[in-house]
Amino acid sequence: MRIQVNGVWRETAVAQLAAALMELGYGDSIVSTALNGEFVAVGERAATPLAEGDQLEVLAPMQGG
């Protein structure tokens, strides 16, 4: 299944957000997620299904003014 991760098409074998994050290499990272423009809290990730063409944002702390 193909989904967009931070604007880049990626292949994922799992159709669930928490598992997909592990598969994509975000295992122990402190990140926040949004799926198709909607915030998905850490506690909701395991119960959030993924579908072909979904747009996933994975954000982390960064410098800002």
Place this chain on the structure above:
Amino acid sequence: MLELYQRALRSRLFLGSARYPSPAVLAEAVRAARVEVVTVSLRRESSGERAGQGFWALIRDLGVQVLPNTAGCHSVKEAVTTAHMAREVFATPWIKLEVIGEDDTLQPDVFGLTEAARILCAEGFQVFPYTTEDLVVAERLLQAGCRVLMPWGAPIGSGRGLNNLFGLKALRAHFPEVPLIIDAGIGVPSHAAQALELGFDAVLINTAVAQARDPVAMAGAFALAVEAGYAARTAGPIEARDLAQPSTPVLGSAFRA
């Protein structure tokens, strides 16, 4: 002491964390200026680079209060979603709300800003809206639930200082009890001192420190200026006059008929 959303602060200088030559220089600047509030942001994290993880460890070690921003958001929806993401990652209800309306000046979209502020305040966020000096917008932001305002001095990164003195003075006079923090456009310490002298409660500086030849020394200079400006405000500055007024007593002057 400055009190923002029940949080007491000694320092009236807030620092942005972007555009420093290195993370180590940022950390040293924060320490040199004894800053208590540092702004941060959220960006896309590559699973390969994990750049955000190291940055977050550095900020946590500084022991400062973080003020996450929604920089780069151009719509209410983006800003609200970013605020939710920031609250989770940074574990704070504070959010510096930016809804940008125009790319050349990075001037706030005040219509989107008030709408996003209304939504976020209702959800329990403690909102620091990046706004203009417009009095009506300020009133709407307060009605939305904001208890602090962050008017711009000049466009972000422009270093032009307090562009609209008349408007900023009017804002200060209209809302004497509301903490007002000058957010953008400060270029040199004298601009910061001026803001405090006019009665603004604090200033947020980023580019002027980060891009100085010696950011650590410049952070120290800003800390002194903010302290001087606040002390001057407390001491009660004189009013400016159009005509001269002799400071030396005229009575008893020599060679007078």
